[in-house]
Amino acid sequence: MRNAELADAFAELGDLYELDGAIVHRVLAYRNAAKAIREAPVSVAELARRGRAQELPGVGKTIAEKIVALLDTGSIPSAEKLKRKFPATLVELTRIPGLGPKRARKLYDDLGIGTLEELRHAAESGTLSDVPGFGPKAAENVLAALAAGADGRPRRRILLSKALTVAEDLAEALREHPAADRVEVAGSARRGTETVKDLDLVATAHDARALSDAFAGLSAVSDVGSSGEAGARALTHNGLSVDLKIVPPRNFGNLLQHFSGSKRHNEALRADAVRRGLHVSEYGVTDDSTGTTHSCTTEAEVYELLGMAYIEPELREDRGELRAAAEGRLPELLRLEDLRGDLHCHTTASDGRNSIEQMARGAQRRGYSYVAITDHSASHGFGNHVSPDDLRRQIERVREVDAGLEGITVLAGTEVNVLPDGSPDYDDDLLAELDWVIASVHTSFRMSEREMTDRMVRAIEHPLIDAIGHPTGRLIERREPYAVNLERVVAAAAEARTFLEINGNPDRRDLSEIHARMAAEAGATIVIDSDAHGVETQANVRYGVITARRAWLTAAHVANTREWPELLELRGRGADGSRP
């Protein structure tokens, strides 16, 4: 059973306990455990089989036993028991704004409402208002939500790249307003999570009301919920909910820190602060002993008051950053400008849109000193096939472009397909003519974990393969990673000194932040690439860097922070193609 399935089961159990009226801390315990299981870099099923599930943060004796029960019998007894008390579909009611677990449960107990359809009938017929606490507004609210397309599923999350574009445009438009002082993107978009549910903007202003009104009038905004001195909430035309919060300049640091989250980071931060007699909120840091509240114009002041070094937004996920900040051992995170080259991009030879020269000049404009041209090989199943003879001609053209360009080294490479048996689909003598070989799995995804792992390890151990492209094959929100034992893959990569890619395509970000952190800790070297299919997507490397930062990576962990000659010394083969 996969981590995602296990995590879903415990998240559901948390929901069920909440509907059953359990104390919030118990509910939270199940949700914390679900998150830990979801984010575990290793198979939790295997971990649990070996009796080691309690190594996960938030998993204790009880939940560890329930994991084993779920693996043995396919269900958790306590969850089955709760489902006999009320229908599991009751959770769908809580996805209606204004309906939480308490009120949903009341509807079931009083009217027997267990599905959205039954809720609709009750709202339409007026029986809903028979329930104490449900007035005319409640029925109106239910019908409006259903009409707006509420279907009981959690609201769809959108990809970071789309969210950031909208957020940055909105922030820029607000900054141009005369009443604006400071405007910043906060929330999960600032932290760089893979997907985003809604946007948070924070601001200071000379005239808060005027800025709030200006926000409501922006062309990207379709509906305005509320608007006033403290800010506004609105919906963009593409359905993204945006919160603008405005405070006086002296509180900007408190506000930005608070609304950058994550929720879990802030909760842990505050719990830690309470132990020192301090209370943290978006309005300041209050000292119990003196009763004074400190306003912070910057986030750094907030962390300093708590005895911590400044924590970069990408690290604020309650994954050990608070302790590291208190002990002064936070990593110096990789920056975009640390990258010296891009080692994965495509041209019109396969499925790209630009020529070798255009891609090379694009790389040069980004300040790189080298770029590898890595078109698809002959059997990947989409775009143009690059036959061995095509590749030989492509190498010649790369050499010509390289000779004609000053200040950037253009490298001849390929993104060679890894066949089901783990071998590349070009012959070794052809691969040996290339400067750089990245190998990726593009076909036969549905192998068993054992077969897929063997396949990848064989590719990693191939002396002419320099890096593994998008190592898990996942597409965010669209396709799960293929079944593969990443512990073995990472160990093999560290041993063979074959690099593992963080692919910067915002749909991929593969390795993920979780896997990249695990890989780096295991001693594997990372390479961050754009996988650009045109000049304009060379900038996608940004998402690779954000992923790396969220994985706690420094420049030292990443091969292409080196100049090309130094990078050659890192990889697992000599200039003659041999293993060192």
Next chain:
DNA sequence: GCCGTTTTCGGCCCGACTGTTTTCAGTCG
């Protein structure tokens, strides 16, 4: 239910808003 450089038991973040109320619980971020 989890967890411990104040604890193996007693804690476990903070504030705003809303609708339905006669003083606030539930919801939300």
